Amino acid sequence: MGKEFLPLNHADLHILLVLADGERHGYGIMSDVEEITGGSTTFGPGTLYTSIKRLLTSGLIEESANRPDPKLDDERRRYYRLSALGRKVLTAESERLSVLLRYARDHRIINPKAI
């Protein structure tokens, strides 16, 4: 189940990866993507929310009902989380990519020690 969504596009994969770690708001997702990729991948708000809309529509993520404490953050912020389907799709995509990585490593396209 979920294989019909594969392969995920670049932005969708990054968003799902970040949300696998817990709920995030839009800017939180952007910051975390930048952090986990060492700054090599950055999104603008347009790209981010275009992907979020697509992921919401396809049911891979869902909006959380939780709102931040008004004293700590803007309570109008929307938080997103991975759905059960989204988690399955993320797992399937990660496995698909790991097969490609293994091939690249076996054929010395990348340094075997790099992984």
Added chain:
Amino acid sequence: MNTLSAQPGLWSIRCYRWLLWLYPSSFVKELGDSVEQAFRDMLRDAYQKHGYLGIALLWFRIVPDFVFSAVELMTSAAGDYLKWYFRLRWVLACALGFGAGALAAMALRSAGFFDYLGINPNLGLAGLLVWIGLGVFQSQVLTSQFCHRARWVGLTILGGVLGMLGTRLITSALSFLAMEPFSPDKWLTWTLRPLVTLLPLVGAAIGFAQWFAFRQKDVRAFHWSLVCSFGAYLSGWLVLPFSAAMTFAIGNGFDEVMGTVLHNAIAGALFGLGTAGPLKGILWGQPSEPEPGAPLKSFPKEKSA
């Protein structure tokens, strides 16, 4: 200077709001506030790190981001337009199929083809030409992406012929049993006029046969048969005023061929109107896209990480 009250910050926010208006309105309505909020966050960080230079550099990132995301959203909106365009093409295809079939039948009859073969054109051969026309034109709209084209045409003909044979069998059986619920002296003649020709049965037979040509396995035979049956029934009802108008026009000197073709084309268009929406739902509606602002589908609860 670490707040955004500075002019460049305020102007940036104002400019970004203007840009947002260029996105499709449904997107702005649904997520516009969140997009602006993310921009404000980015602007604040950029300003805190690099001051005015940070704001200037941020715009080098924002403009391409805006252009690419707007193009993606607009082409997606164009996809929605194409779905409407699909309905229009489907209605036209059904109209042309019925019309062209009728025209071919009239042409063959005028050329004495039926007489030459020694067959009565009312026994179904004229109908056969209509099913050929319908199948050919419909398959052009569906393209090979959604159906096996040749198979679609063949199965439409088969379904139409089987449907006509079925109706003939039923009317023969009713006559044999001396039951004539649709005879002219019965009030049912008018109220159940579409049932006289048992059009829903023909529609259901065509739908069931066409189901075998769909590429998508999740199209249910029963659903598509029901849709075609309903389309035929609707067409049978709504075409009645046009039938009366054409009969009157032909009786008053209007060209018979033109009148018959026009009448069939209208019947085909009505059939297309009745089936286009459900067909669009079948081809594009899985998973169905919720309306903007509609509650999201509920999925099993996920453990919060």
